[in-house]
Amino acid sequence: MNELNQKALMKYCLRITGDKWDAEDLAQDTILKLMEINRTDASHAYQKTVAKHKWIDQLRKRKRECFLAADNPAGGQTENMKAADEFEHLLKKLSNILTPKQLTIFLLKDVFSFQLHEIAETLDKPESSVKSLLFRSRQRLKGLSPDVLHRDAAEGDHEEHSRLLVQAIRFHNPDHLLEYAKKTWLPGASQPYCGSVMRCAA
Structure with a gap:
């Protein structure tokens, strides 16, 4: 990428972030992504698309981190680990209640804040x-008695599937969730998180 394109990208990143440091980080992440997918010679419009999706992903990650911090403002490492274990337990219970397809869509919408058209x-x-599917999954969870989610989760036969779900949440990475979908109900996907060119570029 030549210097002129880098300046144009930086200007765009500054406009959408409103902060010099965030803009520099976003521009660097965008360039690295373009290098990763061998598109450093892409048009400025495509570069802006990559930057926009990168920024959206960063905002979503910050939103989840703020939620966890607000839930436990004085929590230390022990409390965080306890919360992580409890969340892993909850994910296993959800996987026993919802179908893999329902669970994938439910988590993409209600945890990763994807829009319906993005999903x-x-x-x-x-x-x-x-x-x-989202409506049916929410209705199914809403119709459960309160004690169901407090019961011990049944141990499934597919620990790898559970691991992918946990990694998706712990590392704020929907790629793991799409890998879970590919292994459970979306076998036609050649690789995770690639429903479209725009989403692959993000």
């Missing part, structure tokens, strides 16, 4: 189907 694009499914 449809990522999974290469009709938005109407995504909306229907």
Whole structure:
């Protein structure tokens, strides 16, 4: 990428972040992503798309981190580990209650804050189907008695699937969730998180 393109990218990053340091980090992350996918010669419009999705992912990550911090403002390492273990336990219970397809869409929407059209694009499914599955998963959880989520989760036969779910949440990385989908109900996907060119570039 030549110097002129780098300056244009930096200007765009500064405009969407509103902060010099965030803009520099975003520009660097964008360039690294372009190098990773061999698109350093891409048009400025494409570079802006990559930067925009990178920034959206960063904002989502900060939102989840702020939520965890607010939930336990004085918590130390021990408390964080306890919370992580409890969340892992909850994920296992959810995987016993919802189908893999329902669970994937539920987590993408309610944990990773994806929009319905983004989920449809990522999974290469009709938005109407995504909306229907999300509704059914929420209704199924809403209809459970309160004690169900407090019972011990049944140990499943697929520890790798549980591991992918836990990694997705712990590392704020939906790639692991898409890998889970690929292994459980989306076998046609050649690699995770690649429902479209735009999403792969993010």
